[in-house]
Amino acid sequence: MTPLERLLDRLLGPGALERPLVRQALTHPSAAGDGPEPVEHNERLEFLGDAVLGLVVAEHFYRRFPDRPEGELSRLRAAVVCRPSLSRAARRLELGTVIRVGQSQEGGGRRRPSVLAAAMEAVIGAVYLEAGLETARSLVHEAMAEEIEEAAAGRLFQDHKTSLQEASRRLLGVDPVYRLVGEEGPDHDKRFHVEVWLEGRPSGRGSGRSKKEAEQAAAAEALRLLQES
Structure with missing residues (x-):
């Protein structure tokens, strides 16, 4: 069982990876046309997850650093929600082992930062729809704890x-x-x-x-x- 599966089972209940929205979140657009039947891919959930992630991270830094100006808070948020941070968190959760990709991506697409980052955001969007903002907040804080702390310490991606x-x-x-x-x-x-x-x-x-x-x-x-x- 991957770290992602353990985390989602704890937040959503056993068998979380088989929930339709989670399956969609873990389906790359390249896989949508490979089978005889059309399959929903994760681009819409990625869009939603990006917004949820931005809100959760912005609120965290707003409350954590009450004296920081808007510009500094923006840089902190950007350091966490950027592709390098998302893909690193996704690798730590072994997300690439459970994402579904099409034949065009089988040669390494599961390890590609853009694929991992998009799927990470899509999973956040799926959890938000399945269980609400508080559960999505828990997911972000657990899945991206390292990135949040490193951003706070000034050691992450520069905006x-x-x-x-x-x-x-x-x-x-x-x-x-x-x-x-x-x-x-x-x-x-x-x-x-x-x-x-x-x-x-x-x-x-x-x-x-x-x-x-x-x-x-x-x-x-x-x-x-x-x-x-």
Whole structure:
């Protein structure tokens, strides 16, 4: 039994992995068209889980650090809800061993950070629908305890978008503008290309398996160039 299964059985009851919403949360879009019958995949639950995760983490840091300003709280939240943190928590729970992927992803898709992070958010969304916010809150706090504590200690992923926004406002008096300039690949394995503009001209470019990841990469490049100028 995986750590994920033990945790879900404790929160939802025995046999949690066989509940329809949990099965859907653990079904990657690439698996939806492999069988003779259509199968619901986890993209909608990922969308919901992202919102639930953001709320739970934001409330945690709001209550934990009553004197921190909004900008610092935003960075703490971003460090926990980002793909690297989600995929790390998913690996610790051995989520990749129970996720269903299509043939196109069998060569390593179960270990791909984008697949793991999306499934982690989808599981949070499924638990929210199955048992409500308090149970989803318990899931987040247990599954991502390490990430929450490391973010609080300043040892996790840096939110380059927030850092760039603060620097560009301070140094240039403008906000960054992000533009999607290209995308490629099938729906379940896309790669996005983003430019960030400052003062009406492109100042950084980045790529990633989600728009958020590409924007972070573009912001990191723009921030480096801004600090060097």
